[in-house]
Amino acid sequence: MNANPTETSAFHTHQDHAGADADTAAMAELLELDAEVLQPYLVQLTSWLGELSDREPGHIVDLGSGTGTGALALTRHFTQAAVTALDLSPQLLHRLAKKASALGLADRVRGIQTDLNEGWPHLETSDLVWAAASLHHMAEPDRVLAGAFDNLRPGGLLAVTEMDFFPRFLPDDIGVGRPGLEARVHAALNPGPSVDWTEHLARAGFVLEAKRPFAVDLPAPLPPATGRYAQMCLQKLRSHLDGHLTADDMAALDAVIDSDGPHSILRRADLTVRTTRTTWAARRP
Ligand SMILES: C[S@@+](CC[C@H](N)C(=O)[O-])C[C@H]1O[C@@H](n2cnc3c(N)ncnc32)[C@H](O)[C@@H]1O
Numbered sequence: 001m002n003a004n005p006t007e008t009s010a011f012h013t014h015q016d017h018a019g020a021d022a023d024t025a026a027m028a029e030l031l032e033l034d035a036e037v038l039q040p041y042l043v044q045l046t047s048w049l050g051e052l053s054d055r056e057p058g059h060i061v062d063l064g065s066g067t068g069t070g071a072l073a074l075t076r077h078f079t080q081a082a083v084t085a086l087d088l089s090p091q092l093l094h095r096l097a098k099k100a101s102a103l104g105l106a107d108r109v110r111g112i113q114t115d116l117n118e119g120w121p122h123l124e125t126s127d128l129v130w131a132a133a134s135l136h137h138m139a140e141p142d143r144v145l146a147g148a149f150d151n152l153r154p155g156g157l158l159a160v161t162e163m164d165f166f167p168r169f170l171p172d173d174i175g176v177g178r179p180g181l182e183a184r185v186h187a188a189l190n191p192g193p194s195v196d197w198t199e200h201l202a203r204a205g206f207v208l209e210a211k212r213p214f215a216v217d218l219p220a221p222l223p224p225a226t227g228r229y230a231q232m233c234l235q236k237l238r239s240h241l242d243g244h245l246t247a248d249d250m251a252a253l254d255a256v257i258d259s260d261g262p263h264s265i266l267r268r269a270d271l272t273v274r275t276t277r278t279t280w281a282a283r284r285p
Helices: 005-012 019-039 038-054 069-077 090-102 141-149 182-190 198-203 224-239 246-256
Strands: 060-062 082-087 110-111 124-132 151-169 208-220 273-283
Touching: 005 069, 019 038, 019 069, 019 090, 019 224, 038 069, 038 151, 038 208, 038 273, 069 082, 069 090, 069 110, 069 124, 082 090, 082 124, 082 273, 090 110, 124 141, 141 151, 141 198, 151 182, 151 208, 151 224, 182 224, 198 208, 198 273, 224 246, 224 273
Parallel strands: 060 082, 060 124, 082 110, 124 151
Antiparallel strands: 151 273, 208 273
């Protein structure tokens, strides 16, 4: 159920242990940069869920938590809540535990390593279940949604979020002899439509409260982490582009991705971040 081909490689390549560890470390860095750069959006999203909640959540479950972007944002916004973070990866959960400790939140954030394809672990009832950029990774998302329904109390909320398209960073005038390099990179990948979870939610018994796109549009100047975030995103896209761009565009893209060259994205002060993420907020009746 992987709707986004650009996410595939970080999870599903079968390599030796060193390669797999490097993949996980790269994924962790990308997730952490995403959390740092898109902090304003996370504040907006968690505030909106607060408005939709019928009472202050006491227990929240983060499905496919990764390094804890959602778990930590939720802990910050819902100051009375404990968060249970579920993820397949012990390495990512370890990073989450370290961050929670550093922030003085260790007593409110618990990580459980679990494969949600095998079903839900036994957990206390929750008030809010959050699944960001994770549901499409599951082999049988409908089973996972049914588990979320069973775990939530009546009136509890489920928030499913997916990225509509990979972020864009560059001004339009970038390209060798031809502006619009980044637009051509995205067009060449053509990921197709994302999954619409509306019917899946209804099948699991949920009542949809809202399906809301969040348009992220962060203007320059942005924090220094943005350059590295943009570089990692473009590197990921680059790995799927062989044979899909002209040689000139590939060379221009390589020059942008390169850490040291004069055209490196790490040196640009004019980066912006444009992306859209959609959240489905649904209630257990
Ligand atoms: C793209 S990451 C998103 C992480 C996090 N939710 C965020 O927004 O930063 C997807 C996460 O889903 C986890 N995942 C994928 N399949 C899973 C499964 N079967 N059971 C539990 N976690 C899974 C991965 O380990 C990864 O951390």
